[in-house]
Amino acid sequence: MTLLIRAGLLYTGSQELQGGWVLARDGVIAKVGSGPAPHTDVVLDEPNCVAMPGLVNAHDHMYQWATRGYAPDGTLFEWLRTLYPIWAHIDAGIVRGAARAAMARLLLSGCTLSTDHHYVFPRGQTGLFETLVDSARELGLRFHPCRGSMSLGSSAGGLPPDSVVEKEDAILADTEEKIHRFHDPRPGSMCRVVVAPCSPFSVTPQLMRDSSELARRHGVRLHTHLAETLDEERFCVERFGRRPMELMEDLEWTGDDVWYAHGIHLNDAEVSRVAETRTGIAHCPSSNMRLGAGACRVEDLVRAQARVGLGVDGSASNEESNLSVEVHQALYLARVRAGILGRDDAPRALDARTAWRLATAGGAECLGRDDCGTLEPGKCADVAFFRVDDLAHAGVDDLLAGLALAPPARAEAVVVNGRVVVREGRLLTADEDEIARDIGAVSRRLHDLSGV
Numbered sequence: 001m002t003l004l005i006r007a008g009l010l011y012t013g014s015q016e017l018q019g020g021w022v023l024a025r026d027g028v029i030a031k032v033g034s035g036p037a038p039h040t041d042v043v044l045d046e047p048n049c050v051a052m053p054g055l056v057n058a059h060d061h062m063y064q065w066a067t068r069g070y071a072p073d074g075t076l077f078e079w080l081r082t083l084y085p086i087w088a089h090i091d092a093g094i095v096r097g098a099a100r101a102a103m104a105r106l107l108l109s110g111c112t113l114s115t116d117h118h119y120v121f122p123r124g125q126t127g128l129f130e131t132l133v134d135s136a137r138e139l140g141l142r143f144h145p146c147r148g149s150m151s152l153g154s155s156a157g158g159l160p161p162d163s164v165v166e167k168e169d170a171i172l173a174d175t176e177e178k179i180h181r182f183h184d185p186r187p188g189s190m191c192r193v194v195v196a197p198c199s200p201f202s203v204t205p206q207l208m209r210d211s212s213e214l215a216r217r218h219g220v221r222l223h224t225h226l227a228e229t230l231d232e233e234r235f236c237v238e239r240f241g242r243r244p245m246e247l248m249e250d251l252e253w254t255g256d257d258v259w260y261a262h263g264i265h266l267n268d269a270e271v272s273r274v275a276e277t278r279t280g281i282a283h284c285p286s287s288n289m290r291l292g293a294g295a296c297r298v299e300d301l302v303r304a305q306a307r308v309g310l311g312v313d314g315s316a317s318n319e320e321s322n323l324s325v326e327v328h329q330a331l332y333l334a335r336v337r338a339g340i341l342g343r344d345d346a347p348r349a350l351d352a353r354t355a356w357r358l359a360t361a362g363g364a365e366c367l368g369r370d371d372c373g374t375l376e377p378g379k380c381a382d383v384a385f386f387r388v389d390d391l392a393h394a395g396v397d398d399l400l401a402g403l404a405l406a407p408p409a410r411a412e413a414v415v416v417n418g419r420v421v422v423r424e425g426r427l428l429t430a431d432e433d434e435i436a437r438d439i440g441a442v443s444r445r446l447h448d449l450s451g452v
């Protein structure tokens with residue numbers, strides 16, 4: 001099947017083409033141009049939109065959509081201690097309701113490729129990972145689910161209660177089984193599995209080592225939280241005598257097959273090491289601001305040519321999952337950080353085009369996708385369309401800057417793998433109102449189950 005995509009302005013990631021078009025054949029971009037376009041089976045023509053590469057969500061915990069609004073003023077550790085006992089009651093039905101809501105919201109914000117870091121597997125519950133994969137398939141989202149894990153319970157000096165941690169042998173066996181069942185390494189893949197112990201304060205160094213060995217044996221990627229808060233830094237220094245990044249280097253958790261969530265509290269040498277080792281950073285500005293965790297050194301990382309993507313993070317610490325809002329937040333937070341440092345050029349700490357690059361090509365690099373993130377022949381036909389004739393944007397001068405400074409509430413259309421999944425701002429693959437009713441019901445059920 002061939003699909004022609006045309007927009008008022010086509011932003012390919014490097015070029016800005018007035019009246020530009022993309023020709024897609026079987027989910028892959030065959031040609032990009034402007035002016036007269038070839039004849040095709042299906043045409044998606046949006047003259048009042050900017051079309052750009054589909055946005056990439058480089059960090060998330062979709063089950064958390066069922067626990068939004070808890071501990072609204074807590075630090076990371078306070079917030080986690082409030083939520084762990086609630087998360088201990090999740091089941092496949094709750095994860096399904098939360099994942100469908102999170103994925104629907106992501107698609108409606110122009111996201112076409114997302115990871116999900118799922119690390120809570122309460123004892124006796126089955127089908128949690130499977131329901132995430134099924135939901136992405138149903139909604140039409142390109143998906144990189146992480147088999148996360150926690151093994152260091154509070155009785156062993158970790159942060160999570162013992163009720164939510166698993167045995168390490170069971171984690172590794174289940175992770176390998178998920179790779180065998182769901183990982184598709186081929187170009188254009190709609191599902192790739194990632195190995196992802198949760199954080200230095202919720203797993204043992206031995207599990208980190210065993211996980212990296214398992215991932216590298218199977219050629220899959222590694223993901224974890226790192227340098228998110230000063231509490232985490234203190235934990236690592238007290239327990240291991242190492243800063244978080246030093247610990248990762250000891251455990252061989254750096255390299256172009258690794259990306260971290262956050263990477264906020266990195267010193268100059270660590271920023272350089274992240275860049276040199278081609279390790280990725282998923283910057284999650286809304287979550288970082290919500291938890292008061294700090295401001296990632298995005299400008300320094302970008303200058304060092306590090307791989308930086310953007311993530312919404314779990315919606316328990318970002319009650320919205322809108323990636324174009326994260327572009328806006330990243331832009332503003334970088335400028336605030338530079339302003340606090342007393343810099344005269346603070347408004348140039350991050351510009352709109354760089355911020356859009358982080359949300360597209362940068363995220364694709366973190367996720368190891370050289371076939372996603374830009375609109376070029378041979379790449380996946382993943383495209384987001386944003387209206388620029390609406391009340392919020394009509395008449396804006398520089399459209400790409402305007403869309404970053406005034407982020408759109410939702411995308412007008414979204415194409416994933418050459419398939420139109422959002423049109424006229426509505427999801428075509430599922431009923432948005434039904435998803436909203438279901439997440440309302442499962443969130444209430446989880447609240448009641450946990451007795452808070």
Ligand SMILES: [Zn+2]
Binds near residue numbers: 059060061225314
């Ligand atoms: Zn996270």
